[in-house]
Amino acid sequence: MNTRDLQMFPEGGGWLLVEFGAETREEARQQAAGMIRELEGKEHVTGSKLFSDSAEETRIWEIRESGLGATARVPTEPDTWPGWEDSAVAPEHLGDYLREMRTLLNRYEYDGAFYGHFGQGCLHTRITFDLKTRAGIEKYRRFVGEAADLVLRYDGSYSGEHGDGQSRAELLPKMYGPELCEAFREFKSIWDPDNRMNPGKVVAPYPITSNLRLGADFRPAHPTTHFQFPDDEYSFSRASLRCVGVGKCRREDGGTMCPSYMVTRDEKHSTRGRAHLLFEMLQGDVISDGWRDxxxxxxxxxxLACKGCKGDCPINVDLATYKAEFLSHYYAGRLRPVTAYSMGLIYWWARLASIAPRFVNTLMDTPVISSIPKRLGGIAAEREIPAFAVTSFRERFRQRKPRNVRGQTVILWPDTFNNFFHPETAEAAVEVLEAGGFHVKLPDSMLCCGRPLYDFGMLHLAKRQLRQIMDALRTEIEAGTCIVGLEPSCVATFRDELGNLFPRDEVASKLKRQTFLFSEFVHQHADKFDFPHLERRALVHGHCHHKSILGMEAEEKLFEQLGIEYDVVDSGCCGMAGSFGFEREKYDVSIACGERALLPAVREA
Ligand code: SF4
Ligand code: SF4
Structure with missing residues (x-):
């Protein structure tokens, strides 16, 4: 969904995107302007707009590509399904075809938004078929038969862009005639006499209504879960139905989703493969071991739990959340792998190490000694354990005098990594916020959002951590104080997981609304800051949770304001993904993710 960018469109209830190509940009612009003049005042044309900036063009096409996601699941409306999603007629007949198709849908009391490639006469739509009852399935079958007759009256095709497959193959004799269909059968049998290659599709097809994903016997399990899935009617089972199978997660580069597929090229390591396995797990037919499978x-x-899918998938499949939920049940009542304790509990280890950080650092600097905790903790030998700060950020902050005590109060979130490993980053953030006149405070007690726990499904503990935060900050949250975070993963926990774990909790929803990434907060209060002009160049890698949950717009605006010329590397996930890159068994995949785009770009910079 691209609701933000929708405002770019002129007023209207439907939009036609027309692209002009020419020798020069100016020539193309003139052609477009000519078409807009021609259309002015025509019936049904409520407005037109010309986009000639390539960044805007990209955003416009992204809106078009969101058509599937935007229409598959509209809150409070019935779900829509494929079944008549790819028909095509000659472009000059498209208007008439669309009108007749709408009449047909109305007669069947179905609904479905139209989108597609109208220049080629191809119509995509998902329809509100009832595929869970016998009567609904019979009605769907009758509709498809009538839709086929309609498209054939226009000499069109059932499938304009994709394949026919089982959902339309039964109708092929109507389009090609029995003689040609017999020729298809004979041809296939020459190459595949035992009918082993893709049986039941095109030749001797299975009936349209067989092998439906849902079907009249669709009775998925409805297990009790930690996450509440408010966007899926509070049902994990419904969440597992999200994937519509278009396979955007199988692209081989570009975007964040899906790093594990990009490096393995294996369906089972793609978002789609995983989503379908979870769906099958709840069905219990093919996969019968449930949470222990x-x-x-x-x-x-x-x-990698990078959440690339939540941001990039047209239906926002959120595999990181499903993975955390699965692991919490898979490990219920049994020991987790050693990495869950060595890295999932990093907040507690870091607190312990902060008692004698110099001593711990000396041990970790000694190769023979440092190899022991690495070996015991399941950490890759190639990775270095970062050094602990001699004085934590909280301690350094405690030693400073409070400033701007009459200014607006903000709470700076002292995350585990900035607090125990990189206090200078948090100190710089304090300096900036104070330069804007803000009174910076830290939470009175030591807290952790629990982000590392999700990777290992330690959700009881994760919920306890969030509950502790809400109790500790209740007064400030209720007073509307903003919480500013530096680590995107922590901010993403408040903006994403928190609402999913405590969807009906008023304090949780306030905390979610009042938490900002440092860049977002500074951008929102830009009038309070005196920005220096840096005139530098930067190569920017967006953290994957940052890109998928928070968005990088605030950074981009701030870079421009600071006079920084920047290139955003299309790096997807860097491969570290919390503790993922540190784990011995995952090291190779982690390096492959980094080497895909980010590491070469950094070497070249
Ligand atoms: S969270 Fe990341 S790695 Fe996991 S399925 Fe989604 S995109 Fe792929
Ligand atoms: S460090 Fe890399 S993997 Fe981690 S969260 Fe960042 S981008 Fe994703």
Whole structure:
């Protein structure tokens, strides 16, 4: 969904995107302007707009590509399904075809938004078929038959862009005639006499209404879960139905989704493969071991929990959340792998190490000694354990005098990494916020959002951490104080997981609304800051949770304001993904993710 960018469109209830190509940009612009003049005042044309900036063009096409996601699941409206999603007629007949198709839909009391490639006469739509009852399935079958007759009256095709497959193959004799269909059969049998290649599709097809994903016997399990899935009617089972199978997660580069597929090229390590396995797990037919199933576990193992799918998938499949939920049940009542304790509990280890950080650092600098905790903790030998700060950020902050005590109060979130490893980053953030006149405070007690726990499905503990935060900050949250975070993963926990774990909790929803990434907060209060002009160049890698949950717009605006010329690397996920890159078994995949785009770009910079 691209609701933000929708405002770019002129007023209207439907939009036609027309692209002009020419020798020069000016020539193309003139052609477009000519068409807009021609259309002015025509019936049904409520407005037109010309986009000639390539960044805007990209955003416009992204809106078009969101058509599927935007229409598959509209809150409070019935779900829509494929079944008549790819028909095509000659472009000059498209208007008439669309009108007749709408009449047909109305007669069947179905609905479905139209989108597609109208220049080629191709119509995509998802329709509100009832595919869960016998009567609904029969009605769907009758509709498809009538839709086929309609498209054939226009000499069109059932499938303009994609294949016919089982959902339309039964109708092929109507389009090609029995003689040609017999020729298809004979031709296939020459190459595949035992009918082993893709049986039941095109030749001797299975009936349209067989092998439906839902069907009249669709009775998925409805297990009790930690996450509440408010966007899926509070049902994990419904969340597992999200994937519509278009396979955007199988692209081989570009965007964040899906790093594990990009480096393995294996369906079981793609968002789609995982989503379908979870769906099958709840169905219980093919996968019968439920939460303890090893095949599902194996498929989720290489998921980096980067949330690329939540941001990039047209239906926002959120595999990181499903993985955390699965692991919490898979490990219920049994020991987790050693990495869950060595890295999932990093907040507690860091607190312990902060008692004697110099001593711990000396040990970690000694190769023979440092190899022991690495070996015991399941950490890759190639990775270096970062050094602990001698004085934590909280301690350094405690030693400063409070400033701007009459200014607006903000709470700076002292995350585990900035607090125990990189206090200078948090100190710089304090300096900036104070330069804007803000009174910076830290939470009175030591807290952790629990982000590392999600990777290992330690959701009881994760919920406890969030509950502790809401109790500790209740007064400030209720007073509307903003919480500013530096680590995108922590901010993403408040903006994403928190609402999913406590969807009906008023304090949780306030905390979610009042938490900002440092860049967002500074951008929102830009009038309070005196920005220096830096005139520098930067190569920017967006953190994957940052890109998928928070968006990088605030950074981009601030870079421009600071006079920084920047290039955003299309790096997807860097491969570290919390503790993922540190884990011995995941090291190779992690490096492959980094080497895909980010590491070469950094070397070249
Ligand atoms: S969270 Fe990342 S790695 Fe996991 S399925 Fe989604 S995109 Fe792929
Ligand atoms: S460090 Fe890389 S993997 Fe981690 S969260 Fe960042 S971009 Fe994703």
């Amino acid at each position: 090893e095949a599902v576990k194996e498929s989720l193992d290489l998921c």
